[in-house]
Amino acid sequence: MNPQDRQKIAQVAQSEPQHLAHSLPAEFYQAGLFTALDQTHVLHRSWQLAAHVSQLTQVGDYVVHQLGDLPIIVVNTGQGLKAFHNVCRHRAGPLAFENGHGKTLMCKYHGWNYHLTGELKSAPEMHTTPGFEVSDYQLPEVKLQSWQGMVFVALHDDVPELDAVVDGISQRIEPIDLNAMRFHRRDEFILDCNWKVYIENFLEGYHLPHVHPGLNQLLDYKSYQTELSKWYSYQFSPLDAGSGFYGEGQAHYYFIYPNTMLNILPNRLQTNQVLPLKHNQTKVIFDYYYPEFEDREALIEQDRVFSDEVQDEDIMICEAVQKGLDSGSYDKGRLCMKRETGLYHYQELIRAAYRRYTDQS
Ligand code: FES
Ligand SMILES: [Fe+2]
Numbered sequence: 366m367n368p369q370d371r372q373k374i375a376q377v378a379q380s381e382p383q384h385l386a387h388s389l390p391a392e393f394y395q396a397g398l399f400t401a402l403d404q405t406h407v408l409h410r411s412w413q414l415a416a417h418v419s420q421l422t423q424v425g426d427y428v429v430h431q432l433g434d435l436p437i438i439v440v441n442t443g444q445g446l447k448a449f450h451n452v453c454r455h456r457a458g459p460l461a462f463e464n465g466h467g468k469t470l471m472c473k474y475h476g477w478n479y480h481l482t483g484e485l486k487s488a489p490e491m492h493t494t495p496g497f498e499v500s501d502y503q504l505p506e507v508k509l510q511s512w513q514g515m516v517f518v519a520l521h522d523d524v525p526e527l528d529a530v531v532d533g534i535s536q537r538i539e540p541i542d543l544n545a546m547r548f549h550r551r552d553e554f555i556l557d558c559n560w561k562v563y564i565e566n567f568l569e570g571y572h573l574p575h576v577h578p579g580l581n582q583l584l585d586y587k588s589y590q591t592e593l594s595k596w597y598s599y600q601f602s603p604l605d606a607g608s609g610f611y612g613e614g615q616a617h618y619y620f621i622y623p624n625t626m627l628n629i630l631p632n633r634l635q636t637n638q639v640l641p642l643k644h645n646q647t648k649v650i651f652d653y654y655y656p657e658f659e660d661r662e663a664l665i666e667q668d669r670v671f672s673d674e675v676q677d678e679d680i681m682i683c684e685a686v687q688k689g690l691d692s693g694s695y696d697k698g699r700l701c702m703k704r705e706t707g708l709y710h711y712q713e714l715i716r717a718a719y720r721r722y723t724d725q726s
Contacts, residue, residue: 370398371723378719386709387697389716391690394559396644399719403560403641404433406722407623407715412510412517412527414625414638415439417654419514419547420464421446425481428464431640432520437507439516440470442481446511448518449483449504460504470504479504513543515636530596530621537599538617538629546634546654549665554649556680558687560624560641561715563649566683567637568620568711570600571704576678579671584616591707596714597621598707620707622714632656633668645687651676 377390393399409432416428416439424443429436429451436451438461449470451460458474469486470479477488485502508519510527513535517527556563566572570589573581584602592599600618614631621627626637634654642648653668655661689695700709 374398374402374719375723378716378723380713380716383706383709384702386700386712388565388700388708389561389712390697391695393715394561394644394687394690400641400644402719402722406718408433408641409520410524410718411623412519412524412530412621412625414515414636415448415509415518416516417514417546417548417636417652418446418511418516418544419654421516423466425466425468426464427461427466427470428516429461430518432507432518435520437518438470439509439518440481442483444482446509446516447483448507448509448516450507452504453477454485454502454504455488477502514546515543525596533594534597534599534619534627541617541629541631543627543629543634543654545656547657549653549655552651552653554651554676554680555642556647556649556683557645558647558683559645559690560639560647562683562686562690563639563647563679564620564624564711565708566679566686567618567626568598568600568707569701569705570602571701572682576682577675580675593706593710598710600707620711622711623718632658632661632664635668635672645691 377392381387413430413432415430415437420426420428421439421441424441427438427440429438431437436459437448438451439446439448449460452458453460453472453474455472455475455477458472460470460472460479462473468481470481471477472479475489478486480486483504483506485499488497488499491497508522508524510517512527512531570584570586570591573584573586573589586602589600589602592601598620600620602616617627617629619627619629624639626639628635628637632655636652636654638650640648640650651672653665655665
């Protein structure tokens with residue numbers, strides 16, 4: 366890196382005390398240095414949600430996922446779950462285009478066939494090729510750990526243990542057990558904003574009265590609180606009794622650094638993954654899970670309608686914010702001490718990740 370870039374990153378990534386905190390400067394959300402750093406020093410060096418065990422119950426079940434530029438495949442090998450590069454060792458073909466099931470993993474291009482555990486088993490018509498041995502080939506493996514039924518993967522080894530990242534969540538959501546949830550459906554949204562804009566919007570309830578009048582009725586805004594942990598923040602609010610269809614209990618909103626959200630309500634888990642496509646374009650994946658219980662169809666339908674309404678409102682405001690960031694009119698602003706602590710916590714983790722880059726280079 367050239368010394369000017371290094372100095373610039375070091376300067377704008379300086380930590381701020383909470384009572385004096387500003388938002389990240391507009392440049393953090395634009396093309397250039399920070400877009401690349403988000404990939405290499407934030408997303409590649411963290412746990413990424415890839416699947417749920419309810420999608421991988423049988424030996425041979427597999428789920429495909431994308432880790433930045435790298436396609437991966439998570440497999441029930443019969444000897445536990447493993448994650449591999451979904452990139453064939455012959456000429457980089459895919460082992461699977463979509464989630465599925467098989468006795469082996471056969472490349473879709475020329476049929477090289479791999480054991481579920483990743484070793485090459487056979488390769489058609491390669492026996493006359495001098496020096497070729499199937500035993501020389503193995504799909505590269507990606508680090509994988511599971512928690513509460515959710516399967517996370519990480520590209521780099523220098524990530525904290527997953528149990529340390531989510532420490533305290535299981536106890537807090539009791540008696541809810543996310544292992545009992547079953548995958549129901551996936552919705553994907555493409556937004557014209559930087560991925561951090563979408564995450565920051567999730568991290569504060571400050572906008573509820575203005576952007577989400579419907580959601581604001583369901584939750585008790587005055588009781589809405591945020592707690593911070595090392596690697597996650599937690600927003601919660603009692604559900605307003607009588608006004609909701611989710612039943613009594615609490616709404617638990619977890620943000621796990623750097624891009625996973627768990628939205629837990631009685632009898633429902635919704636996970637969000639926020640994936641940058643370009644500096645001003647983001648894919649947001651919503652996966653819906655419900656436990657098995659009678660007459661759940663009504664809840665599922667109401668949940669879909671209500672979630673879509675909230676998501677439409679968030680998309681509209683996030684895309685408008687990106688326009689504001691790109692306008693040249695704005696650099697950074699003061700954060701609300703009372704309502705934007707989760708956002709502050711996230712921005713400090715991002716700043717720390719950028720500083721690690723300047724420290725190493
Ligand atoms: S690329 Fe996989 S078999 Fe050719
Ligand atoms: Fe929102």
